[in-house]
Amino acid sequence: MAHIAFIAPGAFGHINPTLPIVRELTARGHRVTYATDAAMADTVRAAGAEPVTYRLKPVEPLVLDGMEAAARGTLALLEEVEQALPQIEDAYEDDRPDVLVNDWLGWSGALLAAKWGVPRVQSWSAHAASEGYDFGAFIVGMFQAAPAVKAEFDALLAVLLERHDLPPVELHDFYRPAARNLVYQPRAFHVRNETFDDRYAFVGPTRLTEPADFTPPGSPLVLVSLGTIIEEPEFFRTCVSAFADQPYHVILSVGTGIDPRDLGPLPVNIEAHQRVPQPAVLAHADAFVTHTGMNSTMEALGSAVPMVAIPHTPEQQTTAERITDLGLGTVLTPDAVTADTLRTAVNDLLANAATRQRVRAMQQEVLTAGGAPRAAGVIEGQLPTG
Structure with missing residues (x-):
């Protein structure tokens, strides 16, 4: 039995695609843990995973109405890592996984996999990035329009890398693919699909039906x-x-x-x-x-x-x-x-x-x-x- 760890932000859009995979892995006899916001503990537990929860300080929601606001949203992702990463690392101190699956915005997972030398699979709950479809370049361009926010980002990232003895990483690295990648679309639907190689598994949606007592009230x-x-x-x-x-x-x-x-x-x-x-x-x-x-x-x-x-x-x-x-x-x-x-x-x-x-x-x-x-x-x- 292997120990497989998932790490994802505490949002249904990022977690839902992984829950049927958790069920499949536990049915195959693996032990699955899931690091996410404490508010999602019951959700991941119901799928068969052991919750590994962290808590974040409440923040005012951002309205992404311009490039600077979008840059601040990206900085907010790193600020979440600053809070979540030490809590996750402590929880796994004596319980290292055999493989780690992180959502593309679960940056703590990418950082810890590199530090621990653990194989990593990236879960793309949105469109996946490739060398031919590099939306990390958009993020870099966005920060060029907000240099003060970029300076805050770089300073915080440097602090995190030193504090947690992490391998060197830059902003763009967070938007690059892993050695293996799960994409929840069929290849035929994905944008610029000809630019993706065999590092990517286009597995399509994992959650198509769910038990429900639903009778259509009318047609159409x-x-x-x-x-x-x-x-x-x-x-x-x-x-x-x-x-x-x-x-x-x-x-x-x-x-x-x-x-x-x-x-x-x-x-x-x-x-x-x-x-x-x-x-x-x-x-x-x-x-x-x-x-x-x-x-x-x-x-x-x-x-x-x-x-x-x-x-x-x-x-x-x-x-x-x-x-x-x-x-x-x-x-x-x-x-x-x-x-x-x-x-x-x-x-x-x-x-x-x-x-x-x-x-x-x-x-x-x-x-x-x-x-x-x-x-x-x-x-x-x-x-x-x-």
């Missing part, structure tokens, strides 16, 4: 969600205006920070919930209005659901562009969303047979990528022999 069915982080009550009010009295049923998943009652009385064809069993709903949906988070996008493609993409971040914008490039849906920028544009986009999507055909073809790529069993095999392949 349209699901609307902006994920677990974006909270925009006015957007959902616009949805109510757009879809009232349309010949399809609409489910709004508004997020835990919004009270559905605040949307006012709803038409009979619209219902609103803070959360829904998204994969189960998508299994019956005919269209999906989405922020194009990677997990949501892959769940939609796994159920052959075309999308109206409304991206809010650069990563989501890349995913949305890929959706349009491959003819899997359409895109609206957030500032272009009105009741009329939203209604038109959904109606056009529901009427477009060619889009549905392309989405079904991509569904086959998703379903044959290998998922959690293939990902577990990649991790096992990094275990030291003997």
Whole structure:
């Protein structure tokens, strides 16, 4: 039995793709530990992992509305490492893993694997980076627009490297691939996929269905969600205006920070919930209005659901562009969303047979990528022999 450690930030978008892999590894007899924010302890424990938790100081959320704000967001990642890394290192002092799997933003994992000399697999919960698709270069350019923030970053990184006796590392290194990499998309969907070599395993989504008692309330069915982080009550009010009295049923998943009652009385064809069993709903949906988070996008493609993409971040914008490039849906920028544009986009999507055909073809790529069993095999392949 091997000891396999996962390290990821305490956010569902980073952790969810790994949970089916944890279940697969434990079913194969391995011991799995999972280092993450204390708030996620129950989530990783339910998948079969032993939580190794750390605690972070509360901070004000950043609004990424410009290059300097984005630079400060990157600095905030390093400030999290400053707090989390010593807590993680202490927990593993007498319990070193045989292989370490870190999320691409789980920088503590990359640093500790190098210090311990432990094989590492990188988990790309977003688009993966390669020499031909080097978004680390964007981060470097972003800091050029915010030199004062870059100076803070470099100073803190130097302190961390000395304090924890870590091998030399620079900002750009955090965005480079590991010797083995798990990508939760099929190769056919990934941007610049021709630039990726055999270091990358395009295992596709690991979580396509989940047990749920869900009966579709009407057909056609349209699901609307902006994920677990974006909270925009006015957007959902616009949805109510757009879809009232349309010949399809609409489910709004508004997020835990919004009270559905605040949307006012709803038409009979619209219902609103803070959360829904998204994969189960998508299994019956005919269209999906989405922020194009990677997990949501892959769940939609796994159920052959075309999308109206409304991206809010650069990563989501890349995913949305890929959706349009491959003819899997359409895109609206957030500032272009009105009741009329939203209604038109959904109606056009529901009427477009060619889009549905392309989405079904991509569904086959998703379903044959290998998922959690293939990902577990990649991790096992990094275990030291003997």
